[in-house]
Amino acid sequence: MVEFSNSPDLLKGPDSMDSSQQVLRLEQRNDDIENIEIILLLEGVYLHYGFDFRHYAPASLKRRIWHCVREEKLNSISALQEKLLYNPACMERFLLILSINVTALFRDVGFYRVFREKIIPRLRTYPFIRIWHAGCSSGEEVYSLAILLQEEGLYDRSRLYATDMNEVILARARDGIYPLEKMLAYEKNYRNAGGKSDLTDYYTAQYGRAIFHGSLKKNIVWSQHNLVTDGSFNEFHVILCRNVLIYFDQSLQARVHKLLYDSLITFGMLGLGQMESIRFSPYETNYEAMDSLEKWYSKIR
Amino acid sequence: MQFIGIGTSLGGTQALKIVLPLLPPTFPATIVLVFHRASDTSIVLPRFLKQHCRMPVEEAQDKTLIRRGRLYFAPADYHLLVEGNHFALTTEAEVSYARPSIDVLFESAAEVYGKDMTGIILTGAGQDGARGCIAIKRSGGLTIIQSPETAQCSSMPTAALASHAADIVLDVKNIVPFLLELQNSKGSNKCN
Numbered sequence: 001m002v003e004f005s006n007s008p009d010l011l012k013g014p015d016s017m018d019s020s021q022q023v024l025r026l027e028q029r030n031d032d033i034e035n036i037e038i039i040l041l042l043e044g045v046y047l048h049y050g051f052d053f054r055h056y057a058p059a060s061l062k063r064r065i066w067h068c069v070r071e072e073k074l075n076s077i078s079a080l081q082e083k084l085l086y087n088p089a090c091m092e093r094f095l096l097i098l099s100i101n102v103t104a105l106f107r108d109v110g111f112y113r114v115f116r117e118k119i120i121p122r123l124r125t126y127p128f129i130r131i132w133h134a135g136c137s138s139g140e141e142v143y144s145l146a147i148l149l150q151e152e153g154l155y156d157r158s159r160l161y162a163t164d165m166n167e168v169i170l171a172r173a174r175d176g177i178y179p180l181e182k183m184l185a186y187e188k189n190y191r192n193a194g195g196k197s198d199l200t201d202y203y204t205a206q207y208g209r210a211i212f213h214g215s216l217k218k219n220i221v222w223s224q225h226n227l228v229t230d231g232s233f234n235e236f237h238v239i240l241c242r243n244v245l246i247y248f249d250q251s252l253q254a255r256v257h258k259l260l261y262d263s264l265i266t267f268g269m270l271g272l273g274q275m276e277s278i279r280f281s282p283y284e285t286n287y288e289a290m291d292s293l294e295k296w297y298s299k300i301r
Numbered sequence: 302m303q304f305i306g307i308g309t310s311l312g313g314t315q316a317l318k319i320v321l322p323l324l325p326p327t328f329p330a331t332i333v334l335v336f337h338r339a340s341d342t343s344i345v346l347p348r349f350l351k352q353h354c355r356m357p358v359e360e361a362q363d364k365t366l367i368r369r370g371r372l373y374f375a376p377a378d379y380h381l382l383v384e385g386n387h388f389a390l391t392t393e394a395e396v397s398y399a400r401p402s403i404d405v406l407f408e409s410a411a412e413v414y415g416k417d418m419t420g421i422i423l424t425g426a427g428q429d430g431a432r433g434c435i436a437i438k439r440s441g442g443l444t445i446i447q448s449p450e451t452a453q454c455s456s457m458p459t460a461a462l463a464s465h466a467a468d469i470v471l472d473v474k475n476i477v478p479f480l481l482e483l484q485n486s487k488g489s490n491k492c493n
Binding site for chain 1: 382389391
């Protein structure tokens, strides 16, 4: 059925052309089916569980869906769809795979140095400070902020709202218990970020774990919030949303940027991930860069 | 040959010092480099690339538009993917013990560029890139491997060869001349 004349601009020899072209066509068709399967799976998950991944950035989303297919020992995305719909425990595992939870205390030290040097002085001018960390994952960066605020004498008049879409991860964050061996690497981050005492002052070491002190937790409010489906819930002086937007496609990014913009007071400050930018967003002109390298912006209009 | 991916790790600076200066400043393709390195050396690579490459050099950020005639590089500690007409980044787990991973870039780019994709594996430790080369071949693209004898660390080229997805094995200094020749022959084909 498939016929090919020996077209002269093809580099490959004529011997393998027919079969290789046919294979290509078949794979093209399989790619189309795969895309249909992904659309159906995301639609099903949204209708049944309310989690909306339909506007996640497709390339990495596809990788993670296949990762989940393999983890569940299945052979196709359609099979995963069935299991997800009938098996809530599978959905929970799926959520863990889809929410990337790579984080660290004082992740990207320069970002926290700028927080201390440029954000803190402005926060001092407010009698009460509200900070929202959107997509806080397992909480390491929330505790980093809390430590900084405490060292600068602002913690007692601050409230930190830490949200994530994933309840399991949020529970871990609330506990504030981390492997002790990681603290050694974090100690270095803390120093390089301009830490004023010892990281060990803020936690108790016990059975190979580091448990953050209650004094660090008392002004943190942990709550489930989904940037895709939930709205604004307060006005903030500072919002952190780091390495969350990279997982969204451009239309969803625009929507979330609106949510962040609406949730900031005028002259409120927004901190993004190191490789993220306000540049391609519809709100670009509403912000002024406070530090374009470390991705700190201030809402000016 | 619209999109050329280059993957390297150990020994990469030596190999790139040979490859990059041979590229003309107006090379008419997109080149994307994945270089395994420690995340705290992120400042050094841009300077190194600008020093040795005459094409415009740019770090790929989230949703950066992919343009021809530029060399992009993957930021430290992020996977770099191609998604339609722009780049995408993720911080998910390491793939083939690496982040950025060559496999991740090659697999996603092969899907978008198909036969217009070329993948190049240079010196390096580990096996990252081998699966990416298989994906490129499956989509009809071209793969070039630095000959293991000329590689400072041969395991990455060797792994790519073992995957049976290598089209051409070249001495590192012959890679760019080969690309230029390919570009010229394509150009003259179009005139016919």
